[in-house]
Amino acid sequence: MTQHPADHAVRSSRSSAFRPRPAISGRLSGRLAYVVASRQAGGLVAPALTLRIIGLVVVLTVLLQLEAPFAVAACLPAVAICMLRARSAPVPVAPDRTRSKAQSAPAAGRRRTRWIVITWIDLLSTLIVVTLAAWTTAGLPANSRYLAVGAAAMLHAVAATRLCLDPRWYRPDPRPRRLSRRLRALAGPLGVVACLALVLPAPWEPGERTIVTFLLLLPLANVALTQDQDLTMGRVVQLIRTEAQDGRQAVLDELHGTLSANLRLLEQAAQPLRVTSPRLYELAVGANSTLRETLSLADPRLDSAAQPQTLNALVRTLTMAVGASGELTIRLDRLADADRDLVRLVLNDLLATLLAGGANRVQATVELSQGSLGVTVAGDGHGRPVEHRLPPLRQRLASVGGTLSHCGGSDDVTRRPGRDAAWHGYVVAWPASPGTG
Amino acid sequence: MSGIILAQPQELRRDRLASLVLLRRLATYTIRIGVEKLAMVAVAVAVTLASDQRLLGWLALLPALIGTALNLLALVATQGTPRGRLLRRYETHLNSIEGRPQLNLPAFVECLGAVGMIVAGAWAVTDLPDVWRLVYVAAGTAYACLVSCSIFDDNAWYNPKVRSPTWQEVDRVLCGVQVCVLVLGVSWWAPWQPGERIGLVVVAAIGFTVPLRAGATQLLVADLEPLVEAERQRGTRLVIEETSRELLPILTELRQLAAELGPDAAAVQRLADSALSGIADIPNQVAHSATQGDGQPLQVVAERLSSLARAAGRDLTVTLPPNLSLVDDDRRLASQAMRDLAGNSISASATRIYVELRQIGPRLVVIVADDGHPIPDGVWKSPGSSSAALEAKLAARGGSLSVENSTLNKLVMATWVSAG
Numbered sequence: 001m002t003q004h005p006a007d008h009a010v011r012s013s014r015s016s017a018f019r020p021r022p023a024i025s026g027r028l029s030g031r032l033a034y035v036v037a038s039r040q041a042g043g044l045v046a047p048a049l050t051l052r053i054i055g056l057v058v059v060l061t062v063l064l065q066l067e068a069p070f071a072v073a074a075c076l077p078a079v080a081i082c083m084l085r086a087r088s089a090p091v092p093v094a095p096d097r098t099r100s101k102a103q104s105a106p107a108a109g110r111r112r113t114r115w116i117v118i119t120w121i122d123l124l125s126t127l128i129v130v131t132l133a134a135w136t137t138a139g140l141p142a143n144s145r146y147l148a149v150g151a152a153a154m155l156h157a158v159a160a161t162r163l164c165l166d167p168r169w170y171r172p173d174p175r176p177r178r179l180s181r182r183l184r185a186l187a188g189p190l191g192v193v194a195c196l197a198l199v200l201p202a203p204w205e206p207g208e209r210t211i212v213t214f215l216l217l218l219p220l221a222n223v224a225l226t227q228d229q230d231l232t233m234g235r236v237v238q239l240i241r242t243e244a245q246d247g248r249q250a251v252l253d254e255l256h257g258t259l260s261a262n263l264r265l266l267e268q269a270a271q272p273l274r275v276t277s278p279r280l281y282e283l284a285v286g287a288n289s290t291l292r293e294t295l296s297l298a299d300p301r302l303d304s305a306a307q308p309q310t311l312n313a314l315v316r317t318l319t320m321a322v323g324a325s326g327e328l329t330i331r332l333d334r335l336a337d338a339d340r341d342l343v344r345l346v347l348n349d350l351l352a353t354l355l356a357g358g359a360n361r362v363q364a365t366v367e368l369s370q371g372s373l374g375v376t377v378a379g380d381g382h383g384r385p386v387e388h389r390l391p392p393l394r395q396r397l398a399s400v401g402g403t404l405s406h407c408g409g410s411d412d413v414t415r416r417p418g419r420d421a422a423w424h425g426y427v428v429a430w431p432a433s434p435g436t437g
Numbered sequence: 438m439s440g441i442i443l444a445q446p447q448e449l450r451r452d453r454l455a456s457l458v459l460l461r462r463l464a465t466y467t468i469r470i471g472v473e474k475l476a477m478v479a480v481a482v483a484v485t486l487a488s489d490q491r492l493l494g495w496l497a498l499l500p501a502l503i504g505t506a507l508n509l510l511a512l513v514a515t516q517g518t519p520r521g522r523l524l525r526r527y528e529t530h531l532n533s534i535e536g537r538p539q540l541n542l543p544a545f546v547e548c549l550g551a552v553g554m555i556v557a558g559a560w561a562v563t564d565l566p567d568v569w570r571l572v573y574v575a576a577g578t579a580y581a582c583l584v585s586c587s588i589f590d591d592n593a594w595y596n597p598k599v600r601s602p603t604w605q606e607v608d609r610v611l612c613g614v615q616v617c618v619l620v621l622g623v624s625w626w627a628p629w630q631p632g633e634r635i636g637l638v639v640v641a642a643i644g645f646t647v648p649l650r651a652g653a654t655q656l657l658v659a660d661l662e663p664l665v666e667a668e669r670q671r672g673t674r675l676v677i678e679e680t681s682r683e684l685l686p687i688l689t690e691l692r693q694l695a696a697e698l699g700p701d702a703a704a705v706q707r708l709a710d711s712a713l714s715g716i717a718d719i720p721n722q723v724a725h726s727a728t729q730g731d732g733q734p735l736q737v738v739a740e741r742l743s744s745l746a747r748a749a750g751r752d753l754t755v756t757l758p759p760n761l762s763l764v765d766d767d768r769r770l771a772s773q774a775m776r777d778l779a780g781n782s783i784s785a786s787a788t789r790i791y792v793e794l795r796q797i798g799p800r801l802v803v804i805v806a807d808d809g810h811p812i813p814d815g816v817w818k819s820p821g822s823s824s825a826a827l828e829a830k831l832a833a834r835g836g837s838l839s840v841e842n843s844t845l846n847k848l849v850m851a852t853w854v855s856a857g
Contacts, residue, residue: 035664036657043656047441047649146635150642165653210568211636214575221646227469228590228650232657235461239454240665247669251676251719257773258715258741259684260823261780265749266691266708268784273705277698280705283691287712290683297676300668305679323819 029175030301032237037167038090040229044165045088051158052082058151059133062144071136078125078155085122088115090168112168119163126156130195134202134212142208150215153195157219160191164226184226191219241300252298256291263288274392282345282396289344292317308335308366311343315364318351324360324379326351331367336435339373345396346375346428349389354379354424356386373432378407378425402430442652443589443610445659451597454665455658459592460536467587471508474547474583478505480576481554484569488562497557501550501580507543538593538601544584551581552623559624567633575640578620582647585612590651595658612651616644677719688713707748715741735763735794738772742779746790751783756793764857767801770830774851777823778805782849785809796855800836803851811842827851 056079063071133148140148163169164187170180183190195216200209263284270284295317296302296310312328319326328347335343343366354362359379366375394404407425478501485494513519514528527542534541540548558573589612593599601609608615620641625634688709695706739755746753755775763771771794782790787809795802817840818825828838836853 032664032668039659040653040656043442043659044653047652142632143635146639150639207568207630207632210571211632211639214571214636214639221649224646224650225653228654229657231462231465231469232458232654235458236657236661239458239461240661240668243454243665244668244672248672248676251673253773255676255680255719256823257738257776257780258719259712261776261784262708262712262715262745262748264780264784265745266705266712269704269708269749270691270702273698273702276701277694280691280694280698280702283687283694284705287684287687287691290687291680294676294680294683297672297679300672303675306683320819320822323822 033172055151055155062148134199188223326362336433350377454661456595477580493561497553504547504550559627613645613648774803782807
């Protein structure tokens with residue numbers, strides 16, 4: 001059995017066969033996750049505000065018994081921030097990722113920075129209230145102290161939970177940063193530890209610390225709420241995508257029904273003109289391929305058909321049209337427009353060459369190696385490839401400093417089909433354009 | 438506070454999408470809550486083992502242990518095919534309650550278990566220091582909260598096919614208060630050291646996490662239909678914009694080049710024009726689909742096919758029955774069959790093509806005849822091809838896709854049972 005570079009593609013395709021590179025990964029990520037979480041965060045504003053007001057009123061009432069203006073004054077930042085953030089809720093519209101940083105950064109960046117600073121001050125101010133409730137109330141009866149500490153712990157728990165459930169902070173669109181994810185997962189225990197560290201060293205009677213420890217477990221509620229949000233949000237996002245799928249599918253059906261025969265004919269009509277006008281033929285191939293690639297948009301996770309992975313649609317439709325099977329492995333993230341056009345042309349010509357020769361199974365690979373873009377196309381051989389498309393392709397490649405060579409296979413034209421079939425193939429390479437990588 | 442959210446009338450809350458979401462998360466949610474309940478039972482068992490009054494302790498803990506066992510059994514019964522008559526009956530019972538506002542057996546036993554754990558912590562293990570007892574009561578309260586969450590944060594409350602009686606709705610709004618009252622009512626009168634009762638109040642307050650969790654879930658799943666519609670429209674717009682953005686410059690340049698090449702490229706120019714007008718027409722077609730149901734009117738399909746055939750230099754005739762009125766499903770399928778089959782004929786070098794739609798009794802038939810080459814074996818209806826997709830749709834409607842090849846012509850027939 002002849003070994004062939006495409007065997008490598010076959011092996012690697014088992015693990016990295018075409019999967020549309022998702023703009024979204026994980027249940028917490030993506031535009032829809034942002035929108036869904038924003039709606040929830042908006043709905044929680046009123047209950048959170050009420051809880052905070054209750055907490056602040058309780059703490060201030062206890063502190064006022066002390067006749068210590070310093071303690072009351074130290075609570076004022078918490079009161080101010082509580083009022084400042086009373087109506088602060090994310091707008092349930094995901095940030096526009098299509099705008100460049102230059103376009104969106106100044107205003108949005110400033111707003112976000114301001115919001116984050118206020119949020120951290122908010123958390124800090126609640127911890128100050130927790131500290132005050134524990135340390136300045138030493139002369140008061142135990143029940144008043146418990147009330148103050150409990151209310152302060154609740155303030156902190158509410159502030160931390162609102163932060164953890166707010167998508168403006170952990171930014172699920174496009175995906176949350178690792179630090180945010182970790183902080184979010186640990187927010188409950190961290191809150192408890194911080195509160196315990198601030199409160200337990202204060203002067204308490206024997207036995208009172210147990211009660212206080214119980215009180216300070218309140219921030220753990222955060223864990224249950226964030227876990228619930230993750231679990232439910234994942235299902236919501238999945239369901240919305242499934243339910244909305246028919247919109248994309250309907251327009252794709254219309255589009256392909258209207259254009260597929262038209263562009264196929266266009267490519268056929270341009271074929272005889274290839275020698276006189278190579279550009280015309282290239283455009284016709286590009287149009288037909290582009291239409292095929294738009295089929296990838298049926299995947300609701302994809303927001304653009306102009307991704308390297310969507311080239312797989314070209315391979316699939318070309319091979320399926322003759323009852324063969326094909327697979328494309330892509331080992332790069334971006335393709336410049338010029339390279340993309342050439343990859344389409346190369347795939348189109350080489351696949352047609354192999355399929356016309358009777359190949360039943362075709363493997364193609366597109367990869368970047370040392371600044372050179374390489375396309376390998378190989379198929380099992382049941383006959384000699386029909387190579388009339390190769391001279392014009394060689395010419396086109398030569399114009400960009402590229403090469404085309406055979407690989408694998410042999411000149412034996414009587415090969416057995418199936419596993420023992422030999423492979424015919426071609427390797428094409430040319431210097432990659434800037435933007436490909 | 439979340440009681441405000443939970444107080445939403447059930448007519449607004451009960452919704453297919455919300456119910457589906459909670460049904461899909463049910464397995465994971467149940468397992469997670471189950472593990473947490475197991476942890477609480479483990480705490481209770483540890484405290485009971487440390488006490489001298491074990492008999493009372495074990496008696497009070499018994500319902501919680503049985504509840505745990507029933508839950509594990511439910512996991513066995515619902516994962517795969519249950520063996521044994523008793524297990525099958527248990528599965529039937531669980532399935533019969535699923536999605537309905539009723540307590541199933543494990544939930545009922547667990548409710549008793551929660552009461553038992555709080556009773557045990559307050560009244561049974563009195564030989565232990567108050568801190569241990571408080572921990573036991575806290576574990577019992579947490580257990581009660583978890584049981585309440587699995588009851589009140591369940592898809593049964595969102596199922597649009599059922600209605601809960603008013604008392605159940607009130608019960609749900611007050612679920613946090615109930616846990617508080619239960620904890621305080623059961624444990625307040627037990628023998629405690631002075632000052633420990635404030636600990637009980639704190640522990641009882643854990644009950645308010647139940648409406649918080651159920652309310653937060655309700656906010657996540659409320660009113661999803663507008664989101665789905667927005668996403669649907671966004672998907673439609675995206676496909677149109679992406680396709681236009683990618684294809685229009687290519688086709689415009691192509692038409693220009695073809696025009697420069699003169700008569701040799703006249704066919705290319707005509708086809709490019711046809712494609713450009715097709716792209717320009719897509720938004721109209723989609724708008725039409727949105728207002729009139731799916732699919733273009735068949736006259737429009739016929740016109741487009743004729744225009745495409747003219748551009749390609751083919752002779753195509755379409756015959757549609759006069760005054761034929763089709764329901765959306767039939768129109769969509771007829772449109773797809775005509776476009777697919779005639780499109781294949783045009784691009785397969787046939788020069789004369791005849792397309793006809795006929796109604797024969799309850800069946801609709803699309804006939805495409807041409808003078809092109811016979812369809813080679815192994816190409817037509819290959820998996821993933823458009824003809825395979827069309828055949829699958831026809832088969833689902835009691836129809837078929839067949840071809841008759843002869844030396845002079847080829848005749849393809851798509852037939853299905855009309856939905857009208």
